[in-house]
Amino acid sequence: xxxxxxxxxxxxxxxxxxxxxxxxxxxxxxxxxxxxxxxxxxxxxxxxxxxxxxxxxxxxxxxxxxxxxxxxxxxxxxxxxxxxxxxxxxxxxxxxxxxxxxxxxxxxxxxxxxxxxxxxxxxxxxxxxxxxxxxxxxxxxxxxxxxxxxxxxxxxxxxxxxxxxxxxxxxxxxxxxxxxxxxxxxxxxxxxxxxxxxxxxxxxxxxxxxxxxxxxxxxxxxxxxxxxxxxxxxxxxxxxxxxxxxxxxxxxxxxxxxxxxxxxxxxxxxxxxxxxxxxxxxxxxxxxxxxxxxxxxxxxxxx
Numbered sequence: 001x002x003x004x005x006x007x008x009x010x011x012x013x014x015x016x017x018x019x020x021x022x023x024x025x026x027x028x029x030x031x032x033x034x035x036x037x038x039x040x041x042x043x044x045x046x047x048x049x050x051x052x053x054x055x056x057x058x059x060x061x062x063x064x065x066x067x068x069x070x071x072x073x074x075x076x077x078x079x080x081x082x083x084x085x086x087x088x089x090x091x092x093x094x095x096x097x098x099x100x101x102x103x104x105x106x107x108x109x110x111x112x113x114x115x116x117x118x119x120x121x122x123x124x125x126x127x128x129x130x131x132x133x134x135x136x137x138x139x140x141x142x143x144x145x146x147x148x149x150x151x152x153x154x155x156x157x158x159x160x161x162x163x164x165x166x167x168x169x170x171x172x173x174x175x176x177x178x179x180x181x182x183x184x185x186x187x188x189x190x191x192x193x194x195x196x197x198x199x200x201x202x203x204x205x206x207x208x209x210x211x212x213x214x215x216x217x218x219x220x221x222x223x224x225x226x227x228x229x230x231x232x233x234x235x236x237x238x239x240x241x242x243x244x245x246x247x248x249x250x251x252x253x254x255x256x257x258x259x260x261x262x263x264x265x266x267x268x269x270x271x272x273x274x275x276x277x278x279x280x281x282x283x284x285x286x287x288x289x290x291x292x293x294x295x296x297x298x299x300x301x302x303x
Contacts, residue, residue, distance in 0.1 A: 002043060002091060003065030005029045005299045007165050008105060011157040011193035012062065014291060016201065023056050027065070030300050043087040050094050060204060062103045063091045066134070070109070073130035074252035084133035085140055092144035102148040103200055104141045107134045108188065108215065110152070113255025116187070116219060120152070120211045120264055128252040138211065149203055151214040152260055157193030157283070158292045160299045167283065170226045174235040181243035184223035189215040189259045192279035194286075202269040212268070213260035218276050225276070232280035 001009045004024025010031065013022045017035040024031045025041035032038065039056065042048045043065060053061065066084045067073055073080035088104060095102035111118050112125040126132045141148050156167040164172065173180045191199075191214065199214055220228070226240050245254060265271050274282075286292065 001025060001062040001064060002041065002087075003063070004038060005031045005160075006064050007157060007159050007163060008155060008193055008196075009062070009064045010160065010295050010298055011155075012064070012197040014295070015194040015197040023058070025052075025065075031298055032300065033294065033298055043090055046090050046093055049090060050097065053094055053098060053100070058100055060101045060103065061091060061095050062105070062200075063088060064105045065091075066105075066137075068130070070128060070130045070254065071251040073133060074128055077129040077133070080129050080133040081136065084130070085136040088137040089140040089144055092141040092148060095148070096145040101204055102141070102145050103204065104137070104148050104150045106138055106150055106152045106211075107131070108152055108154045108213075108258040108260050109255060110135055111255055111258070113257040116257055117189075117259050117261040118213075119261040120213055127255055130252065131255075142210075147209045149200070149209055150211045151196075151200060152211065153196055153214045154188045154190045154258060154260075155193045155196050156190050156279075158286060158295045160295050161297065162299060166222075166225075167229060170229055171233060171235065174230055174233075174239055177236075178239065180226065180240045181247075182221075182223040182226040182240055183245045183248075184221045184242045185256055186222050186245050186254065187219050187257045187259050188222065188225070189213075189217070189219055189262070190225065190276070191216040192274070192282055194282065195274055195279060199265065199269065199271055202271070203265075206269055208268055212265050213262050214265055215260045215262050216274070216276065216279070217262060219257075219259040220276065228276060229280055232277070233284060 002025045003009045004026040013036045023037040041052050109131040110124040159165040159168045
């Protein structure tokens with residue numbers, strides 16, 4: 001897995017380490033997880049990456065690496081293009097040349113946000129540099145590796161000390177007694193990272209390729225996501241208050257509706273998406289079993 005110190009890769013590794021041999025490909029930082037291998041990889045050089053992938057003996061590459069800070073992408077479009085599109089193309093070229101299956105993780109930010117439940121065939125209308133770089137990545141990946149599986153998604157799960165997820169931010173803020181503004185005019189179709197990983201592997205087992213919306217089935221505002229999560233964890237709802245995205249004065253324009261239609265996914269693998277209520281219970285159980293503490297210290301400064 002590329003992006004081995006990212007939120008998705010770490011949770012994906014935890015979800016799959018009991019079923020497969022997992023290697024986290026890292027770059028600037030190191031990662032340590034019991035039952036998971038780690039290897040520093042160079043995504044910027046195709047020849048070096050080809051040798052490293054051969055060394056691992058991988059039969060599946062999951063590409064999660066990228067620059068996800070939307071405002072930074074807006075300020076530094078060349079960096080966004082490199083991190084999100086050029087590196088993805090390198091990985092796709094290596095996978096295609098070696099005959100290795102590839103999962104490329106994309107985003108739900110690709111549309112204007114004036115509609116609901118965007119399907120895979122909807123015409124992208126990116127509003128910012130992050131979305132433009134991720135759309136370019138999809139195009140280049142499909143050109144370099146036509147059999148790639150491209151997943152548009154929005155996930156949540158436990159993060160680590162240097163990087164909080166959306167659900168982390170809500171939980172930690174409320175546990176600390178901090179007031180929490182959440183947008184009631186921005187909509188998503190989130191999925192628990194573990195559920196995403198299991199569904200992705202089911203698609204691979206079916207030989208699926210092309211673009212799939214791998215998301216939950218519930219369209220929900222970020223405000224309602226926060227109140228439901230707080231209720232599931234027994235946290236104070238009175239600390240959460242409604243906000244509008246315009247009030248945040250964000251540098252990059254965001255789509256207000258990022259909900260995706262998962263019909264194609266459900267047809268491909270007879271997928272019955274779990275409910276947010278179930279996934280929040282799973283997230284709480286993960287904490288009870290030590291996932292939060294395990295991931296909190298999983299990323300370290302590499303020598």
